[in-house]
């Protein structure tokens with residue numbers, strides 16, 4: 001590959017961490033993802049959360065029914081773990097191909113996680129089953145103790161919770177989702193082949209100064225919260241290394257603008273419209289364009305044990321203007337990088 005190519009052709013990517021929401025908002029945001037990605041791991045933190053096969057099947061059907069004509073997209077469904085979920089649900093859902101993975105949210109760690117897990121050890125019997133059947137465990141890795149500083153919650157989670165899960169269930173596939181710290185990157189780099197991580201475009205492109213210096217930018221507020229620049233650099237180093245167990249997961253998490261631009265704003269970045277262009281910009285900035293396709297389209301399916309996608313897409317070196325806002329019915333959404341011009345543009349035929 002030349003040092004500064006004018007186009008990037010890559011295998012069609014997948015998004016291994018996505019919030020599609022439900023109802024009208026889901027129908028509105030879905031095409032941004034389904035136009036680009038062949039598959040996405042669909043997060044189950046609806047209200048109420050997806051904890052049964054009936055709920056997962058009905059949600060999957062609603063997503064498929066909302067797909068625009070001509071979009072070739074497969075939603076990979078997940079189950080929200082808590083004390084109400086049965087081993088039978090996971091086994092049967094996985095055997096039927098309905099449930100690809102299950103998600104651990106520590107109770108109250110993030111948006112719609114009030115029904116999450118209070119005592120992780122109480123669901124160890126479910127991990128036992130998942131390990132046996134080869135069903136990946138996806139983790140929002142933050143402790144929620146009031147005494148732990150918000151900037152330390154991911155780092156503390158590793159020793160307080162994750163390390164014991166890894167020791168007790170070494171063959172359980174674990175995805176440490178949306179990692180934000182040097183400690184998490186290091187933990188995955190040193191881990192066995194059953195441990196992987198997703199990395200978002202916002203955590204690669206930004207640090208907490210971007211969110212807080214010169215005014216507070218609520219559209220960069222997400223969880224886990226952006227960390228200091230040295231952590232951003234560690235994430236960049238991890239993906240630049242080409243390590244096969246780091247892969248694309250946008251964590252696109254739409255919230256209507258008025259719920260973010262308020263005294264107590266929601267956490268979540270709506271990045272589905274231009275996540276791929278931002279990832280490309282970061283990979284170029286760190287001199288890792290030769291690792292870009294594997295990050296987007298190979299490492300994820302290999303970890304999950306799924307086939308690589310067949311099609312390709314192309315990014316062109318042409319200015320791409322991101323709108324300030326995107327109207328959504330009477331409301332609006334503010335996309336990631338609103339009002340900016342990105343150096344890469346996805347070719348949309």
Ligand SMILES: NC(=O)N[C@@H](CC(=O)O)C(=O)O
Nearest residue numbers: 019110111222223253267268
């Ligand atoms: N990332 C976020 O800040 N928010 C996500 C939840 C999550 O992924 O933790 C959401 O559902 O809004």
Ligand SMILES: [Zn+2]
Nearest residue numbers: 110140223224
């Ligand atoms: Zn999360």
Ligand SMILES: [Zn+2]
Nearest residue numbers: 019043251253
């Ligand atoms: Zn998320």
